[in-house]
Amino acid sequence: MQTTLSINGIETEVNAPEGTPLLWVLRDRLGMTGTKFGCGIAQCGACTVHIDGLPGRACVTPVDSLDGASVTTIEGVEGPEADAVRAAWTEIDVPQCGYCQSGQIMSAVALLQVNGAPDDEAIDNAMAGNLCRCATYMRIRRAIKDAATRI
Amino acid sequence: MTTLTDIKTGPNRVEGRAKVSGGAIYVNDTLRPNLAHVAFAGSAIASGRIRAIDTRAAEAAPGVIAVFTHETLPPLTEPGGMREPIVALHGDRIHYADQFIAAVVADTTAAAEAAARLITAEYDIDTPIATLDAAEATAFEPEQWNAFRTPTSSRGDADGAVASAPVQIDWTVETAMRQHNPIEANTTAAEWDGDRVTIWNADQYIVETMQIAARALGIPEENVTVLVDYVGGAYGCKVGPWPHTILTAHIARLVGRPVKMALSRRQMYSSAGHMPATRQRIRIGLSDDGRLQGIVHESLSQGPTHDPQYCEWAAMPSRYLYDCENVRTQHLVAPMHNGAPTTMRAPHEGVGLFALDTALDDVSYRLGIDPVELRLRNIPPRDQHFDIPWSTNAQAEVYHAGMEAFGWADRPAEAGTLRDGDELVGIGMASALRPNSKTNAEARASVDAEGRITVASATSEIGTGTPTALSIVAAEELGLPIERINVLMGDSTLPPAPYVAGSVTMASVGSAVLLAVRALKDELGRIAVAQGGSPLFGADAASVTFHGDVLIHSDDPSRRDTFASIAARAEGGAIFAMGRFAPEQTGSNSRSLGAQFVEVRVDPLIGRIRVSRMLGVFAVGRIISPKTARSQATGGMIWGIGEALMEKTDLDPRTARPVNASFLDNYVPVQGDVPEIDVIFLDDTDRDPNPLGSKSIGEVVSTGVAPAIANAIYHATGKRLNKLPVTSEMVLG
Numbered sequence: 003m004q005t006t007l008s009i010n011g012i013e014t015e016v017n018a019p020e021g022t023p024l025l026w027v028l029r030d031r032l033g034m035t036g037t038k039f040g041c042g043i044a045q046c047g048a049c050t051v052h053i054d055g056l057p058g059r060a061c062v063t064p065v066d067s068l069d070g071a072s073v074t075t076i077e078g079v080e081g082p083e084a085d086a087v088r089a090a091w092t093e094i095d096v097p098q099c100g101y102c103q104s105g106q107i108m109s110a111v112a113l114l115q116v117n118g119a120p121d122d123e124a125i126d127n128a129m130a131g132n133l134c135r136c137a138t139y140m141r142i143r144r145a146i147k148d149a150a151t152r153i
Numbered sequence: 154m155t156t157l158t159d160i161k162t163g164p165n166r167v168e169g170r171a172k173v174s175g176g177a178i179y180v181n182d183t184l185r186p187n188l189a190h191v192a193f194a195g196s197a198i199a200s201g202r203i204r205a206i207d208t209r210a211a212e213a214a215p216g217v218i219a220v221f222t223h224e225t226l227p228p229l230t231e232p233g234g235m236r237e238p239i240v241a242l243h244g245d246r247i248h249y250a251d252q253f254i255a256a257v258v259a260d261t262t263a264a265a266e267a268a269a270r271l272i273t274a275e276y277d278i279d280t281p282i283a284t285l286d287a288a289e290a291t292a293f294e295p296e297q298w299n300a301f302r303t304p305t306s307s308r309g310d311a312d313g314a315v316a317s318a319p320v321q322i323d324w325t326v327e328t329a330m331r332q333h334n335p336i337e338a339n340t341t342a343a344e345w346d347g348d349r350v351t352i353w354n355a356d357q358y359i360v361e362t363m364q365i366a367a368r369a370l371g372i373p374e375e376n377v378t379v380l381v382d383y384v385g386g387a388y389g390c391k392v393g394p395w396p397h398t399i400l401t402a403h404i405a406r407l408v409g410r411p412v413k414m415a416l417s418r419r420q421m422y423s424s425a426g427h428m429p430a431t432r433q434r435i436r437i438g439l440s441d442d443g444r445l446q447g448i449v450h451e452s453l454s455q456g457p458t459h460d461p462q463y464c465e466w467a468a469m470p471s472r473y474l475y476d477c478e479n480v481r482t483q484h485l486v487a488p489m490h491n492g493a494p495t496t497m498r499a500p501h502e503g504v505g506l507f508a509l510d511t512a513l514d515d516v517s518y519r520l521g522i523d524p525v526e527l528r529l530r531n532i533p534p535r536d537q538h539f540d541i542p543w544s545t546n547a548q549a550e551v552y553h554a555g556m557e558a559f560g561w562a563d564r565p566a567e568a569g570t571l572r573d574g575d576e577l578v579g580i581g582m583a584s585a586l587r588p589n590s591k592t593n594a595e596a597r598a599s600v601d602a603e604g605r606i607t608v609a610s611a612t613s614e615i616g617t618g619t620p621t622a623l624s625i626v627a628a629e630e631l632g633l634p635i636e637r638i639n640v641l642m643g644d645s646t647l648p649p650a651p652y653v654a655g656s657v658t659m660a661s662v663g664s665a666v667l668l669a670v671r672a673l674k675d676e677l678g679r680i681a682v683a684q685g686g687s688p689l690f691g692a693d694a695a696s697v698t699f700h701g702d703v704l705i706h707s708d709d710p711s712r713r714d715t716f717a718s719i720a721a722r723a724e725g726g727a728i729f730a731m732g733r734f735a736p737e738q739t740g741s742n743s744r745s746l747g748a749q750f751v752e753v754r755v756d757p758l759i760g761r762i763r764v765s766r767m768l769g770v771f772a773v774g775r776i777i778s779p780k781t782a783r784s785q786a787t788g789g790m791i792w793g794i795g796e797a798l799m800e801k802t803d804l805d806p807r808t809a810r811p812v813n814a815s816f817l818d819n820y821v822p823v824q825g826d827v828p829e830i831d832v833i834f835l836d837d838t839d840r841d842p843n844p845l846g847s848k849s850i851g852e853v854v855s856t857g858v859a860p861a862i863a864n865a866i867y868h869a870t871g872k873r874l875n876k877l878p879v880t881s882e883m884v885l886g
Contacts, residue, residue, distance in 0.1 A: 022263075026262075026263065029182075030261065030262070033184055034175075035175070035178070035181075035182035035184070036174070036175020036176065037175065038179070038181075038336070038337070038385070039181060039415070040336045040337070040816075041336075041418050041815065041816050042418065043418075043815065043816075043817070045815065045816035045817055046336055046816050048336050075175070076174065076175035077174070077175045087173075088173045088174070091169070091173045092165055092166070092169040092170065092173055093161060093165060094161065095165065095166055095169070095780040095781065095783075095784050096173075097166065097169060097172035097173065097616075098616035098617070098618075098781075098784055098785075098788060099335075099336075099337070099383065099384060099385050099386045099387070099614075099615055099616030100168070100171075100172030100177050100383060100385070100616065101179060101335070101336045101337045101383075101385025101386055102336045102385075103172050103173060104175050107173060125824065126824050126825035127825075129823075129824040130823055130824055130825055132824070133336060133816065133821060133823060134336070135333075135334055135335055135336055135386045135388065135821060136386060136616050136784075136788045137787070137788040137789075137790075137791030137792055137795075137822060137827070138784070138788065139791060139822070139823070139824045139826075139827040140787050140791070140827055140829065140830050141784065141787070142824065143824070143827075
């Protein structure tokens with residue numbers, strides 16, 4: 003199936019069998035490996051990208067459902083929220099192994115884009131779908147609050 | 154003196170930028186021209202034999218390049234030494250559910266996985282052993298691992314001392330089969346060039362993978378290179394090669410293409426290890442004033458039927474945590490039809506502390522002695538197991554620091570008395586314990602004509618912060634900023650490093666780096682005074698002093714030279730030096746120690762348990778890298794929340810198949826489970842000879858959490874629970 007979508011601002015034509023997950027297109031066809039494969043069933047959040055500005059799981063999103071959509075990945079996310087999140091993430095030592103962090107950052111940026119001063123409950127809810135086995139959660143909470151003050 | 158560390162203290166993680174930009178490369182990100190993909194088909198049964206296997210549909214499926222079974226795969230040359238002793242596709246015997254019965258190679262991952270599902274087999278089915286109860290009858294004493302990890306121990310007359318003690322407790326606990334559950338599944342890629350192979354492997358021990366791959370593939374070790382930039386979580390399940398790693402390299406040679414393989418999430422519950430379940434009985438005798446008279450600690454741990462090696466040494470803490478002259482311990486392994494177990498953060502002590510420290514908590518109430526005070530009365534004056542002195546022992550300071558920082562004095566002694574609205578509140582604690590481990594390691598330090606300083610060792614970064622810590626070690630020794638240090642790791646052709654496991658890396662590789670940098674300085678001084686073009690030519694090497702990367706003559710400061718200039722004049726334009734660390738037997742011993750303090754809130758209507766406050770106090774030597782050490786500590790403590798309240802792999806008691814083999818229902822902690830956590834590192838520089846003065850951190854930080862939570866639940870509810878994970882049903886029951 004032919005699909006035309008914007009990926010990090012670049013109009014991209016994809017010809018893939020119906021139902022092909024966006025994640026496979028990103029990683030295997032376009033070589034954009036910043037977005038990670040974790041579970042394949044939207045249970046871990048490692049593949050979180052922004053689809054028309056909202057966080058979504060690339061592993062369960064058929065690319066043919068995205069005709070005309072705008073997709074942003076960890077490689078392309080930018081703006082004051084992304085800058086603040088990256089700065090806070092680095093200073094507060096959020097990543098450990100780092101494998102889930104592309105997804106964590108995409109969820110955190112999406113949260114800050116709609117809520118400039120999230121409290122603990124808002125953070126817990128927004129980040130609930132992003133697993134981190136190194137358990138960086140306490141620093142994620144702190145870094146999101148820290149990032150909110152930097153924007 | 155105590156230090157309450159702040160996360161903003163200390164240098165940032167050197168690979169931090171890569172890890173916030175999507176730029177850090179993991180094995181599954183390996184992109185090679187003409188890459189093919191491997192998927193394994195798994196056994197539907199847990200015990201028996203493959204009678205017939207039908208691969209025709211898979212072979213005819215789109216994109217399929219080859220299918221291999223035990224009937225068609227040419228065997229490995231010497232298939233031994235991997236994380237499990239049997240190698241799939243090397244026989245028709247089935248030892249556990251989902252054991253590989255075929256490998257499919259295809260153009261894409263999707264094609265390989267789809268074709269693997271088309272493979273069918275007929276089996277001669279044996280009844281699997283799927284529970285500890287069923288396995289207990291065939292339990293056996295495991296082989297000794299080393300001088301400490303032995304199946305039994307006995308000092309004094311433990312049974313007699315317990316029987317004659319005025320206060321006794323006889324307590325049995327169970328801990329669950331648990332999974333490492335890294336977000337990055339175990340992944341391998343391999344590419345051949347003639348008779349040389351490059352293996353990219355998500356790996357905590359690339360040197361061992363190189364060695365075992367060479368033997369299995371029938372080529373010299375120098376023909377094997379194992380690479381890994383970053384490992385996406387490990388926790389024990391990626392220590393050296395599992396069969397899937399070696400089989401992937403084998404298949405790449407057979408199909409003549411580079412191949413990549415990632416275990417499916419389901420296969421992560423059978424083919425990459427687990428922490429075995431245990432059942433432990435502990436009997437303790439105490440005097441009326443709370444002094445330990447005797448401990449008998451017996452552990453039965455879940456083994457596989459096909460591996461006689463792995464034992465969860467759960468009775469270990471009873472040998473060396475508290476002061477007791479009469480101790481007997483015993484370990485048995487009960488073989489079941491499950492995949493091979495392996496070490497998982499934190500093995501042995503981490504599991505055994507649940508028995509020892511819930512028992513002590515229980516008896517503290519009976520004695521009317523505060524739980525911390527009871528521990529303070531039982532601090533061992535020496536290592537009673539080996540009968541040698543401690544090199545350091547900050548155990549009392551650990552408890553005192555924790556009590557003060559957590560506000561322990563405000564805790565009511567009686568259980569079931571604290572409430573906050575509708576919730577029951579409880580405060581508990583437990584000790585944390587692991588050995589202070591170190592082992593042989595080598596590192597190379599070098600400087601080139603541009604003055605670039607590089608330290609190199611074949612360790613790998615699993616998230617613990619090794620590149621940062623090694624940078625700090627080298628930078629401190631040289632008096633240079635850490636940005637000046639380039640760290641090379643993740644390549645088996647570098648000087649050999651040990652497993653990144655057992656909390657050995659800082660003491661071992663860190664010490665090797667320190668020795669290498671010292672040797673590099675010696676080499677630079679020696680070469681400079683002998684170099685015709687050097688302003689230091691002809692000087693006595695002993696008169697040369699180092700100021701960062703400048704060498705200055707101590708009597709004539711106008712005579713000076715730089716690392717870069719000395720390297721530029723040297724043959725090859727670079728200077729190298731090696732550091733080799735080998736721990737000495739010193740006649741003393743030390744432990745990585747700590748204490749966990751926990752506050753829980755229990756909703757008595759629905760049994761919901763929340764951890765609302767945590768403090769970890771650790772005496773773990775000199776802290777080299779404050780940020781990454783602190784991250785290890787909080788991560789380990791949250792890991793302990795998972796152990797206490799969530800993590801359990803359930804095997805179907807009839808089929809021995811894991812029934813919750815996915816993140817859907819194999820629970821791990823998430824954002825909302827995590828309270829505010831404080832960490833205190835005590836000043837505990839270890840005099841035991843490791844030139845850094847560091848100690849093991851990565852595992853001890855996760856120990857003690859589960860008993861501390863169970864003890865806090867008792868304080869909240871008056872319910873003494875003896876099974877991990879603790880669930881709402883148990884609190885309500």
